[in-house]
Amino acid sequence: MDAEELKLQVENEIDLLISKVADIPYELIPKVNESNDFAYPFVDISSEGDLYYVVREQGVELERSIQPDTDCLLKVIFKSISYELAFREELKNSNNYSHQQVKNLQEEYLKKFNPDWGL
Numbered sequence: 001m002d003a004e005e006l007k008l009q010v011e012n013e014i015d016l017l018i019s020k021v022a023d024i025p026y027e028l029i030p031k032v033n034e035s036n037d038f039a040y041p042f043v044d045i046s047s048e049g050d051l052y053y054v055v056r057e058q059g060v061e062l063e064r065s066i067q068p069d070t071d072c073l074l075k076v077i078f079k080s081i082s083y084e085l086a087f088r089e090e091l092k093n094s095n096n097y098s099h100q101q102v103k104n105l106q107e108e109y110l111k112k113f114n115p116d117w118g119l
Contacts, residue, residue: 001049002049003046003047003048003049006045006051007033007045010043010045010070010074013070014032014043017074017114020112021085021112024081024085028040028081029081030043030081031043032044032045033045035054036056037059039055039056039057040055041053041055041063041077042054042055042056044064050066051066051067051069052067053073053077074114078110078113078117079119081109082106082107082109083102086102086106086109089105106119
């Protein structure tokens with residue numbers, strides 16, 4: 001599979017998984033080969049087909065990790081999205097922030113995206 005086909009596959013799989021949870025903020029949905037520069041993750045696919053999970057803020061790359069396949073890449077992406085959703089929900093619904101509650105909510109979101117995924 002060439003890099004362009006891989007890009008389309010990753011975009012389609014992200015869209016499919018995003019559709020499983022309502023009201024995901026637009027900024028949390030990762031782009032492929034397009035940085036948002038606001039410390040939200042994106043996917044970088046090299047011309048050789050290497051898959052990278054990348055976080056960049058104001059032109060500075062904060063994180064870059066190579067992923068062996070699309071399944072691993074998707075799990076890393078959605079682990080990040082599920083954390084952000086859980087954190088926002090906990091802040092909105094609770095006067096007493098609880099790290100354990102965030103982890104519990106994150107696990108729930110992650111399982112909505114894929115029942116086989118866990119923390």
